Amino acid sequence: MMQQFDTQQMNEAVNEAYEKFRGDDGGKNADYIPFLANVPSQLFGISVCLPDGEIVEAGDTDYVFGVESVSKVPTAILAMEQYGPDTVLDQIGADATGLPFNSIMAILLENDHPSTPLVNAGAIAACSMVKPVGDASGKWKAITDFLEKLCGSPLVLQDELYKSESETNFNNRSIAWLLKNYDRIYDDPDMSLDIYTRQCSMGVTARQLSICGGTIANRGVNPVTHERVFDAAITPKIVSMIATVGFYEHTGDWIFSSGIPAKTGVGGGIVGVLPGVMGIAAFSPKLDGSGNSVRAQHAIKYITNKLGLNLFG
Numbered sequence: 001m002m003q004q005f006d007t008q009q010m011n012e013a014v015n016e017a018y019e020k021f022r023g024d025d026g027g028k029n030a031d032y033i034p035f036l037a038n039v040p041s042q043l044f045g046i047s048v049c050l051p052d053g054e055i056v057e058a059g060d061t062d063y064v065f066g067v068e069s070v071s072k073v074p075t076a077i078l079a080m081e082q083y084g085p086d087t088v089l090d091q092i093g094a095d096a097t098g099l100p101f102n103s104i105m106a107i108l109l110e111n112d113h114p115s116t117p118l119v120n121a122g123a124i125a126a127c128s129m130v131k132p133v134g135d136a137s138g139k140w141k142a143i144t145d146f147l148e149k150l151c152g153s154p155l156v157l158q159d160e161l162y163k164s165e166s167e168t169n170f171n172n173r174s175i176a177w178l179l180k181n182y183d184r185i186y187d188d189p190d191m192s193l194d195i196y197t198r199q200c201s202m203g204v205t206a207r208q209l210s211i212c213g214g215t216i217a218n219r220g221v222n223p224v225t226h227e228r229v230f231d232a233a234i235t236p237k238i239v240s241m242i243a244t245v246g247f248y249e250h251t252g253d254w255i256f257s258s259g260i261p262a263k264t265g266v267g268g269g270i271v272g273v274l275p276g277v278m279g280i281a282a283f284s285p286k287l288d289g290s291g292n293s294v295r296a297q298h299a300i301k302y303i304t305n306k307l308g309l310n311l312f313g
């Protein structure tokens with residue numbers, strides 16, 4: 001049985017993690033998207049959303065940062081909600097790539113398959129699947145409405161980030177058109193890529209991300225608003241995807257040492273999900289060589305290990 005904890009113990013663990021790692025200066029901001037290079041790198045926040053909607057937090061949990069690849073999780077859930085998990089498995093897949101998030105090689109090695117909605121190729125394919133197909137503004141509304149329900153409050157597009165990323169996303173343009181070559185994109189490639197780039201540029205806070213994780217942990221019911229956001233049967237599907245590829249080529253090391261499925265983004269955010277137990281998010285801009293926030297990783301690992309929280313425990 002998983003160790004039980006009370007709110008006080010979680011509060012202590014969160015504050016200890018914050019104090020312990022706030023001075024850690026390892027890593028550096030993402031700079032391949034110019035906007036991200038200029039985000040103040042000392043920012044650090046940790047937020048936990050418990051099944052009763054209680055939030056336990058420390059640090060800069062109100063700071064709005066770029067959600068980036070964490071946005072792949074909501075869109076994957078939306079595609080599964082619209083089509084059913086088996087169709088998403090068939091059209092995109094659920095395989096770990098073992099390669100970096102933006103790997104073109106992964107598409108070639110997987111025999112033309114985008115692998116999973118949680119890497120760039122699969123996320124662009126997921127955006128192409130979102131209904132209404134062929135209608136960019138309808139798709140965008142579906143995605144942003146869904147994000148708002150998952151997080152319990154609206155997210156706002158960071159225009160400058162969107163501009164910065166759109167001007168420099170040459171690798172992703174190649175991915176979108178390679179998918180077209182293999183018939184693995186299900187709407188216009190440029191439009192699907194633009195939707196993907198825009199969703200990555202949404203601003204989010206660590207608190208909102210923890211509520212998003214809490215909604216997944218709570219089997220589709222937002223623990224704060226009490227609204228049912230998606231079908232309960234999708235939780236094990238999305239958590240399995242997060243567990244297998246949430247940290248890309250370092251997913252095995254991550255899950256081995258933290259015990260919690262988690263998804264990272266180059267904006268510095270990480271969201272972790274333990275079904276029935278909690279959603280946890282941490283944010284700090286400095287990243288390791290694979291694009292994962294250094295302080296956020298330390299903080300989440302510290303908390304799960306301290307409280308004996310482990311998916312496999």
Ligand SMILES: NC(=O)CC[C@H](N)C(=O)O
Nearest residue numbers: 068069101200265266291
């Ligand atoms: N790992 C990430 O957060 C990458 C997201 C970024 N928008 C990209 O496509 O490169």
